[in-house]
Amino acid sequence: MFDVIIVGAGVIGSSIARNLSKYKLSILVLEKENDVGDGASGANSAIIHSGYDPKPGTLKAEMNVKGNPLLYKACSELDVEALRIGSITLANNDEEIEVLKDLAKRSEENGVEYQLLDHDELLKIEPNITKQVKMGLLAPTAGIINPFELVVALMENAIDNGVELKLNQEVIDIKKNDDSFTVFTKDNNYQAKYIINASGVYSDKVSEMVNPKFFTVNPRRGEYFVLDHFDNNFIKHTLFNVPTSKGKGVLVSPTTHFNYLVGPSSDFINDKDSVATVKEILDEVKFNAKRLVDNVPYQYQIRVFSGVRAVSDNNDFIIEETSKRFINVAGIQSPGLASSQAIALKVEDIFIDSYQELFGEVGKNENFNPRRRPLIRLNKKTIEERRELIKKDPKLGRIICRCEQISEGEVLDVLNRSCPPHTIKGVKKRCRPGFGKCQGGFCEPLVMKILQDYYGLDKTEIDYGKKGTYITLCKTKNE
Amino acid sequence: MKKDYNLSYSIVVIGGGSAGMASAIEAWDNGVKNILILEKESHLGGILLQCIHNGFGLHTFKEELTGPEYASRFEKEVLNRNIDYKLSSVVLKIEKYNDEFLVHYSNSQDGYVIVKAKAIISATGCSERTRGAIGIPGDRSSGVMTAGLAQKYLNIEGYMVGKRVFILGSGDIGLIMARRMVLEGAKVLGVAEMMPYSNGLNRNIVQCLNDYNIPLYLHHTVKETVGKTRLEKVIIQELDDKFNFVPGTEKEFEVDTLLLSIGLIPSNPLLENLGVAIHPRTKGPIVNQYLETSIKGIFACGNGLHVHDLVDFVSSEGKVVGLNASKYVKGELDKEDINNKINIMNGNGVGYVMPSFTNKDVDNTKVSFRVSKPYKNVILNIKQGDNVIKSIKKPYMLPAEMENVIIDSKLLSNLDNITLEVIDG
Numbered sequence: 043m044f045d046v047i048i049v050g051a052g053v054i055g056s057s058i059a060r061n062l063s064k065y066k067l068s069i070l071v072l073e074k075e076n077d078v079g080d081g082a083s084g085a086n087s088a089i090i091h092s093g094y095d096p097k098p099g100t101l102k103a104e105m106n107v108k109g110n111p112l113l114y115k116a117c118s119e120l121d122v123e124a125l126r127i128g129s130i131t132l133a134n135n136d137e138e139i140e141v142l143k144d145l146a147k148r149s150e151e152n153g154v155e156y157q158l159l160d161h162d163e164l165l166k167i168e169p170n171i172t173k174q175v176k177m178g179l180l181a182p183t184a185g186i187i188n189p190f191e192l193v194v195a196l197m198e199n200a201i202d203n204g205v206e207l208k209l210n211q212e213v214i215d216i217k218k219n220d221d222s223f224t225v226f227t228k229d230n231n232y233q234a235k236y237i238i239n240a241s242g243v244y245s246d247k248v249s250e251m252v253n254p255k256f257f258t259v260n261p262r263r264g265e266y267f268v269l270d271h272f273d274n275n276f277i278k279h280t281l282f283n284v285p286t287s288k289g290k291g292v293l294v295s296p297t298t299h300f301n302y303l304v305g306p307s308s309d310f311i312n313d314k315d316s317v318a319t320v321k322e323i324l325d326e327v328k329f330n331a332k333r334l335v336d337n338v339p340y341q342y343q344i345r346v347f348s349g350v351r352a353v354s355d356n357n358d359f360i361i362e363e364t365s366k367r368f369i370n371v372a373g374i375q376s377p378g379l380a381s382s383q384a385i386a387l388k389v390e391d392i393f394i395d396s397y398q399e400l401f402g403e404v405g406k407n408e409n410f411n412p413r414r415r416p417l418i419r420l421n422k423k424t425i426e427e428r429r430e431l432i433k434k435d436p437k438l439g440r441i442i443c444r445c446e447q448i449s450e451g452e453v454l455d456v457l458n459r460s461c462p463p464h465t466i467k468g469v470k471k472r473c474r475p476g477f478g479k480c481q482g483g484f485c486e487p488l489v490m491k492i493l494q495d496y497y498g499l500d501k502t503e504i505d506y507g508k509k510g511t512y513i514t515l516c517k518t519k520n521e
Numbered sequence: 522m523k524k525d526y527n528l529s530y531s532i533v534v535i536g537g538g539s540a541g542m543a544s545a546i547e548a549w550d551n552g553v554k555n556i557l558i559l560e561k562e563s564h565l566g567g568i569l570l571q572c573i574h575n576g577f578g579l580h581t582f583k584e585e586l587t588g589p590e591y592a593s594r595f596e597k598e599v600l601n602r603n604i605d606y607k608l609s610s611v612v613l614k615i616e617k618y619n620d621e622f623l624v625h626y627s628n629s630q631d632g633y634v635i636v637k638a639k640a641i642i643s644a645t646g647c648s649e650r651t652r653g654a655i656g657i658p659g660d661r662s663s664g665v666m667t668a669g670l671a672q673k674y675l676n677i678e679g680y681m682v683g684k685r686v687f688i689l690g691s692g693d694i695g696l697i698m699a700r701r702m703v704l705e706g707a708k709v710l711g712v713a714e715m716m717p718y719s720n721g722l723n724r725n726i727v728q729c730l731n732d733y734n735i736p737l738y739l740h741h742t743v744k745e746t747v748g749k750t751r752l753e754k755v756i757i758q759e760l761d762d763k764f765n766f767v768p769g770t771e772k773e774f775e776v777d778t779l780l781l782s783i784g785l786i787p788s789n790p791l792l793e794n795l796g797v798a799i800h801p802r803t804k805g806p807i808v809n810q811y812l813e814t815s816i817k818g819i820f821a822c823g824n825g826l827h828v829h830d831l832v833d834f835v836s837s838e839g840k841v842v843g844l845n846a847s848k849y850v851k852g853e854l855d856k857e858d859i860n861n862k863i864n865i866m867n868g869n870g871v872g873y874v875m876p877s878f879t880n881k882d883v884d885n886t887k888v889s890f891r892v893s894k895p896y897k898n899v900i901l902n903i904k905q906g907d908n909v910i911k912s913i914k915k916p917y918m919l920p921a922e923m924e925n926v927i928i929d930s931k932l933l934s935n936l937d938n939i940t941l942e943v944i945d946g
Contacts, residue, residue: 268653315749321658345653347661425625425633432632439629441611444561445790449627479790481651483670487678501680510750511663514680515777518705 044070044206046393047225047234049213049248051075052083053189054374055240056196057116057386062393063203066405070232071197071205072225074212076509077468078461079193081242082378084471085317085349086264087306088189088297089280090114091377092129092181094149094156101359103152106377109384110183116383120195121416122188123298129184129280130164132334134174141284142179149181156181170276172336184280188298189379190471191417198461199414203407207461210509213241216251223252223367236397238369238389243314243352245360245372253364259373261314261350264306265323268345269338270479274300281334292330294338299446299477304331304338311350319346344479351375361388363396415459417473418452442492443485445478453489457496464497466490467507486513526623526635530605531555531850533624533638535612535791538567539832540823540839541644542595547843548642549602553850557636558599558606559626565599565606566592567646568669569832571676574697576724580833591832607631615641615795615819622818640818640846643792643806644839645825649694650784657689657781659746662753668694668782672701681705683778687755688712689743691719691726693830693921695782700729702780709733710774713741713757715764718895720921721782722830744771746779755779785828792819802873803827810879810886811845811854812838820846827875827889830923834889841887858882863936868904870896870943872920879928881936886928890941892918898946903928906937914946 046062048055051073059071075081093107117124133142142158149156157180164171164178201207211227216237225232241248246259274296283291295303307323324346331338354360354373359381364370371389374381398404420428420438431451432439438451456463456472463469466476469489476482476489490504490513501514531553534541537560545556564570569577572588579585582594599606610628617623622638649667657665664683671682672694684707688695691714699709712730717740719726730737740760747754759770787805789797798807798815805826806814813820822842823835848854861881865888867874872893879886896918903911903926910932918924928939 267656316660318660318745319656319658321656324656324658343654343656344651346656425635428627428633432627432629436629436632439627439632440609441561441613441627444611447611447613450629480648480788481653483649483651483667486670487673501674501678506663507661508750512751513663513666513682514674514678515683516681518675518679518681 043222044068044232044234045397046070046236046238047072047223047232048238048240049225050239050241051078051193051197051207052081052240052242053079053193053196053379053382054371054385055238056193056200057382058238058240058371058389059200059205060196060203061386061390063200063205064407064410065394066407069205070234071200071207072211072213072227072232073207073209076209076464076505077471078197078207079190079471080507082349082351082375083193084190085347086189086376086379087293087295087303088187089129089293089295089379090124090126090185090187091380092154092184093152093377093380094145094154094179094181096152096377098148098151101361102377102381105359105381105384105388107152107154109381112383112387113187113380114185116196117187117192119412120192120199120414122191122195124185124187125298126183126185127279127296128180128182129282130159130168131179131181131282131284132164132171132175133177133284134172134333135176138284138286139177141286142177145179145284149179154181155183168278168281170335171281172332172334180279186280186295186298187379192379194461194472195414198459199412201460202414203410213248213251216248218252235401236367236369236393238371238393240371242374243350245352245370249364249370249372252368256364257360257372258355259352260355261311262353262375263309263311263316263348263350265319265327265348266303266305266346267324267327267340267343268347269302269304269340269342270344271300272339272342277302277335283330283333291333292327294331294334299474304328306349314350317348317350319348344481359385361385361392363392367396369393418455420449420452421447442488443475443478445480446474448473448475450488450492453492454496457492464493465505465507466493466513469493525618526637528634529637530557531638532640532642532846533622533636534558534642534644535624536560536567536644536646536823536825537565537606537608538644538646538823539569539592539595539835540646540825541567541642542599543836543839544642544644544822544843544846545604546595546598546602547840548847549604551844551847553847556604558604559610559612559624560606560608561611563609565596565608571669571672572697573676574701577832580831581836595836612791615791617795617816620818639850640820642842642846643789643814643819643821643825644823645788645791647785647824647828648788649781650786652781655783657743657746660748662746662748662751664748664752664777665746665779666781668692668698668780671778671780672698675701675705681707683707683776685710685776686778686780687774687776688780688782690714690781690783691721691737692782692784693721693725695780696721696725696729698780698782699735700733703733703735709735710776711736711738713738713743715742715760716740718920722921723919738772743779752777752779785824787825787827789825792821800873800875800877803875805875808876810876810883812842812876813845813849818849827873830921834923855880855882861936863933864938866938866940868940868942870894870899871941874941879939881930881933884930886930887925888928888941889923889925891920891923892943893920895919896943899943900946901926902942902944904940904942905933905935918943
């Protein structure tokens with residue numbers, strides 16, 4: 043019997059797991075995919091929103107504003123890349139200026155630092171934005187983050203502090219017993235006193251396994267372009283359109299590795315799992331991005347992708363103990379990443395209060411360590427440091443990814459951690475081989491070989507990402 | 522004072538494929554013995570080692586060789602001369618160092634090494650355009666991969682990537698892989714080409730598609746890929762003259778694999794980071810008549826300079842660069858006289874020209890180019906200013922085939938631009 047089962051290992055489930063690992067509790071996280079952070083947490087704008095935008099008084103606004111500094115703190119504890127570069131929302135005409143002024147008012151109500159800038163000031167700090175720009179709202183606390191690294195680091199740290207993670211365990215039913223729950227997956231069942239539902243786009247379904255239906259999660263898909271590195275100073279802030287009658291608009295932003303993201307679109311879809319891209323929609327993204335940057339250099343495009351957001355029908359976050367010992371954390375769409383640490387803190391409060399009332403005082407986990415072992419990050423080391431490291435581990439000298447200059451030793455390092463990758467994509471998320479211009483054309487066979495050797499598998503057993511995404515089908519001979 | 526570098530060479534060749542080996546051999550034969558070849562893979566020969574089909578070497582050796590055979594002939598020449606080379610060694614950075622260069626590389630044996638070079642030959646090859654670069658719409662299924670990657674899994678690793686295959690793009694690797702997959706027992710259902718003509722060599726269309734009854738869908742592209750995990754289906758559709766889809770022309774193919782042969786791009790991040798000027802069309806460096814880039818002492822050849830269709834031409838280009846780099850090191854390369862510089866431009870019907878400049882005082886300039894669409898019975902004119910200085914009848918010219926012309930400097934009367942253009946014959 044576990045004290046608590048957390049359903050879902052996205053950024054929310056992983057953050058909650060880490061927070062609860064501060065206590066003497068037995069915690070199990072069940073994840074349906076073969077890696078953590080493979081849903082919305084791994085396919086989004088990679089932004090730490092400042093909190094100026096959500097409607098004042100909503101849970102979203104509260105969590106975003108509280109969560110922003112907490113996320114920077116978590117990133118520094120966990121060695122996750124995050125840069126506080128600030129965001130600028132651009133207004134190009136009178137209608138947009140009116141909206142921008144409303145947003146400025148919201149910033150004040152939400153208690154978020156901001157500054158209004160005029161045409162000249164904007165072009166001085168961002169010379170590549172559209173010359174049409176009339177006014178901009180700078181939110182200096184906004185930032186960018188490596189979301190893949192974040193979820194992995196949160197879970198790795200949670201596991202190091204005693205949490206148990208089981209992958210490939212899709213929850214298909216939950217039975218409520220007198221003082222516990224039985225959670226059924228395809229091949230197992232697990233007992234727990236508490237359930238925390240952090241299952242993203244599926245959180246309505248998981249909630250309904252125990253509770254009467256009271257909300258619906260509508261999947262909303264966002265599609266993006268990714269550009270290769272070409273000029274680290276092309277755009278220095280995250281640029282947003284103001285939402286207008288013509289639509290919500292898109293963003294153009296650098297990433298923590300100086301790629302650029304352009305997107306997202308925003309379309310409700312029927313299929314919770316569809317991360318397809320659609321040409322017409324991406325064309326519309328390009329059109330909207332022109333309101334920010336006249337000439338986005340799409341000749342550097344290396345990838346398109348989409349992510350599905352969990353939008354609840356009341357359009358706000360749902361964080362509550364819905365029924366006895368069943369806590370819903372649902373409808374966590376944007377700004378879910380920025381809010382994640384505040385959400386985890388709120389869930390921690392709800393859980394601990396409830397648990398202590400029923401089961402008495404919860405002890406502290408005396409071995410809790412909020413830090414994880416830093417990644418190697420050869421690219422950030424001096425030549426002397428690199429030489430020292432290679433002397434100790436020659437595999438750090440063997441570069442397997444030419445585009446991003448990643449060594450074999452760095453791949454082995456992420457494999458030798460407590461939340462290791464099992465797939466090509468899992469390696470890519472943790473240390474970047476395949477993120478460059480060749481998109482794995484050169485390094486994929488090398489990463490596959492490392493995975494094969496590490497896990498003792500055949501090539502045909504190595505998936506690109508999700509289960510079933512095999513790359514090689516069979517040997518050419520003897521079949 | 523601590524030295525900024527570990528070792529010093531006359532020439533560092535980046536890339537030990539066909540271009541790099543040919544250039545090193547030629548430089549050595551011209552008296553520059555202090556050469557280092559840096560190769561990222563664990564063997565010399567580059568991409569040729571996975572090209573196990575034949576057809577290589579007809580120009581160089583007057584016989585038909587496989588890729589590995591062709592590579593091994595050059596490898597032997599490198600070994601015979603005892604030219605230094607380092608395998609599994611990836612160059613991370615090139616820096617300027619007074620008039621010379623520092624090349625940073627890393628491997629597991631020597632660690633992080635910095636070598637000084639008087640001249641650099643960049644022979645870094647090319648990479649394949651990917652699904653992401655053209656944003657193929659639809660699900661993110663596995664089983665959509667570049668033809669060259671599939672070729673590596675098949676020919677080097679001995680694994681089939683799939684059993685039912687569709688191919689997007691009629692580049693040569695795609696055509697070669699169509700035949701290769703069939704020979705290994707896969708079913709290849711077709712090849713779609715966006716352009717109204719093929720982008721591969723005619724001999725490959727005949728020998729790899731026609732001989733195996735594989736249909737080629739010209740003016741078609743992939744509209745959607747379907748399959749949440751592994752690929753299940755591709756839908757292709759016809760394009761009109763403006764490259765918009767023609768309604769009602771969708772064709773569906775149930776396949777587990779989509780191979781992409783949609784273009785090759787010279788791979789030059791090292792030169793780009795150093796500030797070498799890049800040609801907007803070829804994506805290789807802009808070079809002069811010596812195939813020297815915009816930074817003196819850095820030369821380029823092979824598919825890293827512009828994409829070739831025959832390895833024989835890669836080797837001969839490597840030879841030219843090896844000779845020029847060795848002359849440069851010895852101080853024998855004609856000092857470029859900025860006052861005698863002549864631009865070489867692409868005119869009507871010509872996609873690009875390489876090199877971009879020549880000089881009135883050099884003897885001959887070999888110009889490589891590709892036409893921008895197929896032509897039949899036309900005339901290739903070489904003009905200086907408005908004067909036609911050379912006219913060549915061409916029964917046909919195809920974008921898939923790189924062409925070469927020699928411009929004799931005696932024909933050049935002034936410093937006006939040289940233009941290559943195609944006119945009706």
